[in-house]
Amino acid sequence: MIHLNNVRKFYGALEVIKGVDVTVDDGEFAVFVGPSGCGKSTLLRMIAGLEGIDSGDLVLNGKRINDVPPDKRGIAMVFQSYALYPHMTVAENIGFSLSLKKVAPKEIRRQVEEVAEILQLRELLDRRPGALSGGQRQRVAIGRAIIKKPSLILFDEPLSNLDSALRVQMRAELQRLHRELSATVVYVTHDQVEAMTMADKIVVLNQGTVAQAGPPMELYHRPNNEFVATFIGSPKMNILPVTMTREGSESVHLVGPLGMALTLVDADASLPEGTARLGVRPEHLKVVAPDAAHFAAEVAIVERLGVETYLTVGSIDQPIVVRVEGDVTFRPGDRVPLAADTAACHIFSADGRILRSANAA
């Protein structure tokens, strides 16, 4: 189990990690995700020991390891560039950490072959990294990490150098490995799809703080704030400025752009009056009969993927994406009546805090 307790990092006067609290349980696959510059790689490097920790505690299996040198932490890392030594064979690369520890060559060979078996690298052991494909290099890099039998494996954007087809394959591969090794993993990526598909726990970082941490579906359905709501999910959640007025004791009336007008159930009267921001995912907007519509808008873009179609409606500065099942016959310029699934609507305050989650009522 690794635990970060109010961890901070400064570059000069600039605070890049602003008091992060994260816990990753044994065997968990945790993904740190966020836009570039959010501090996710810095945080990973702090766990690895490649960056110092200016304040707070880093606790691995009950031991504070802030000042333990990187190689003594029992942590292995797979680098973005893989960092395979071009002058060594695959076997030498994988066995490098053991040869540094002066383990007998025979024993190194045995362990390297064991690892190669798991990673299906047997035939490649005597090749040099230059003669390997991207996916094979990736596996060698993983081999170099797992031969150390670490209690934690760190991945720093390991799939970003691969083409998209290989990336899908490697995602599955990494999940299989994670199951087989029952290893604890901290994985950094800027790609929320990678985070959603692989993680047991997602930690969304924004500007050096944790925006929200939790299982993927919790973040998807019950985001804590507008940042997480729009970052998780693709295409992203539509955010629309609305004005709320109370309508009796158990509901609020929302008025938004494009003549939008809808009523939300608000049984405990928790929503304030005034301006707010409505969040609704593309799949929670439907094309309906004109008399059931909350608003109507002109179709600007039609993206047809066969099984589903994405309509972008409204103006350029306030686009709204609608997901429609199947292949539809809409064309740009058509005016469509739309309705939101009121149970799946999120309401955020003007500064982005969540006021009402989907299905809350």
Add this chain to the structure above:
Amino acid sequence: MSVAPPGESANRGRADLMAYASLSLISIFCAIPFFWLLIASFDGNAQLFLRWPETWTFANYLRVFTKEDGAKWLFNSLFVVGSATVLVMVLSGLGGYALSRTRAWWKLPFLYAILLIRVLPSTALIVPLYKFLLTLNNAEGALLRPIFGGATRDIMRWTGFIDGYLGLILVLATMQLPLSLWIMKTFFDGLPRDYEEAALMDGATMIQRIRRVLVPLALPGLAASGLFAFMSAWGDFLLPLILLSSPELQTLPLGLFRAFLRINEIDYGLLTALAFIYLVPAVVAFGFARRFLVQTFSGGVKG
């Protein structure tokens, strides 16, 4: 690939022919002096002008090593230039690494300032340089003489700053260091930090990181910087001329120069044989360098 129309491919053929013809001419023009050297050095009666030898002989080469001090000159040249090269490789390897990784504010000013050493002609600096080395040399002599007495001169032949190997080695290395530092700095710039960090995570000590990771990775760059230094220092004539005076310290170019200056005779056979011997290490070095230069200047390590 698209197929070129017949007219175009004929044009292409003619253009290729012209290119090869002119390149051949230029190559011949460049090669003739070497060819002349080679032929004349085996000629029993070599003349100023190129001619086919009447008698082929090794006598010229034999004379270099028996009658003249050729072996000593060759050793001196190889020793002095070789030591300077090794020094340059070590310093440029360490320095280039440091300059590549540091974020210090003086990095760029420093890098441009050291280029001045390269840009200023050493001839212009020869007087202050000589004065400076002479002062050092006198100080060293004053220090050593009370201890070693009569043996001092023998020691100073190796460690002296004037008329000693050490002084010439240091000055030659200094002249070559700026360019080599630039080469190595650029080389390390292209080498991801990930390599070292991966080694650090694997538990490599500083020495192990240098020996097992950095040096093997930097080998192409080091070879390029070393060979550059070797070729350039090998061709230097002025510095040994000024800094060396003892006959037993003379280098090959000085031997060649003095043989040419002899009053009563110009022995073209001896001169060409000497010149050819002087050429060989530079050509061999270039042969090695070519491979590494391409690797170094086409963008670091691929792997």
